[in-house]
Amino acid sequence: MKRRDFVGLTGLGVGALFLPGLSFGGTTVDAAELLQPLDAALNKRMADAALNAAKAAGATYADVRIGRYLNQSIFAREKQVQNIVNGESFGAGVRVIANGTWGFAATNQVTEAGLAKAAQTAVQIAKANAKVQKEPVKLAPQKGYGEVSWKTPIQTNSFSVPVKDKVDLLLAANAAALDNGANFVNSALFQVNEQKYFASTDGSYIDQDVHRIWPTFGVTAIDRASGKFRTREALSAPMGLGYEYLVPKAADKIAGPSGTGLIGYKNSYDIIEDAKLGAQQAKAKITATSVTPGKYDLVLDPNHLGLTIHESIGHATELDRVLGYEANYAGTSFATLDWKKQNKPYGSKIVNIVADKTQPGSLGAVGYDDEGVKTKEWDIIKNGMLVDYQKIRDQAHIVGQNESDGCCYSQSWQDVQFQRMANISLRPGQQKMSVDDMIKDVDKGIYIAGRGSFSIDQQRYNFQFGGTVFYAIEKGKIAGQIEDVAYQANTQEFWNSCSAICDQSDYRLFGSFFDGKGQPSQVSAVSHGSSTTRFNGVNVINTARKV
Missing domain, CATH: 3.30.2290 (PmbA/TldD fold)
Structure with a gap:
């Protein structure tokens, strides 16, 4: 056919x-x-x-x-x-x-x-x-x-767009990847x-x-002489938008660090442009230098940092997890009610985390939650200190409050609604700062974009995160792609090492279309916003080396 x-x-x-x-x-x-x-x-x-x-x-x-x-x-x-x-x-x-x-x-x-x-x-x-x-x-x-x-x-209901137009877009992205060095490529569009x-x-x-809506792809480049291969996933973010998200606008593009060719996307996404660059980067990964383990200053792109926020703050501040109700599914939380009373810093003073179910374009944006509570924005971490949790109507009294936060959700009509993560985001820095401004003060560091494999313990405390693409930073400048990078820390240590955050102009959303929780398990969609952020003296390991 x-x-x-x-x-x-x-x-x-x-x-x-x-x-x-x-x-x-x-x-x-x-x-x-x-x-x-x-x-x-x-x-x-x-x-x-x-x-x-x-x-x-x-x-x-x-x-x-x-x-x-x-x-x-x-x-x-x-x-x-x-x-x-x-x-x-x-x-x-x-x-x-x-x-x-x-x-x-x-x-x-x-x-x-x-x-x-x-x-x-x-x-x-x-x-x-x-x-x-x-x-x-x-x-x-x-x-x-x-x-x-x-x-x-x-602006445009994605279901009203002809299927042919959407198929042609995915095939055009695939062609761009193949023309730029990819040996294999798959793409998908979820609405x-x-x-x-x-x-x-x-x-x-x-x-x-x-x-x-969520457009995504994966490319693979192979060096047939050596048998080595590397992959690069899309740097898109699933969004609470219509088909207008797939109509690129120059005003929505944010240049990444000089020397990387990376582009950040806000309210629209160029899948063809990203697939082209993705193939080039996947090919470059094959010959990239393998990282030397040690302490590095990390400069983390929003498309990467969103996952770290999700795992180490988003899940850690769900009240049902704090109370132990989620112990059998992905664990509990170190940030207990007693821990909060000790007034220990969750992060440095520039770390301000907000929960927000109203944020335009986010996956979690709704007018009312699934128990009829009008949604809102509220502080989770303020100036580095944990000030609140995420809670619903039957939990509020446990922490002495008299209203829900409006974060109750069910994945379908046949599943009971329960407390789910709101959009959890890091507020941007107050002082004007670009990514290049941030990098110029880094003597020995690594820039990381995109998500990779990760692991976090049952109390959302000790963790390890990888990424999609990595660039060495030497004496304030990008010094080429490197490979086999993962960083290790605990939640408090990591967020207390946060030393700089780019301003609002760099702010973007990361998202998860399928965040799992509960027994029987359910999924929900949630976004995490941030600007590019720097963390000092983080332990980096080489994932290719045998211990």
């Missing part, structure tokens, strides 16, 4: 062969169905049926989430299309408190009768759970908002639309339309 014929048939719902770990679930549908919105008036009638049934069965509180989760995923390799999938998942979940205990039930029978039955089942589950509940659930007060709506402020309707006995009826 010719490629253009293949693309023309994708509206029939071609296949469901996702790459490992990237499946969104649901059923395949015609591409045209991805543009059909839910009816808010109908949702309100069905939600009221669930709320009324819950109260009649003995619930003191109830909320209902009616969700339609849409996705389109496109995969290409070299000059071929591998797969295109249009997916849909539609149903409703009802959560209640009865006899002081949570109960939850979900259904794909999205009718008034179906939701009423789910509500009755949720109450029965809550009453059964109450027999072993030690303390009653305490919810922070929450006013009802009445009928409100929120939508991701996109998500969450149409969510929330209602509760507090009096809220919230209609939200959430969009996310």
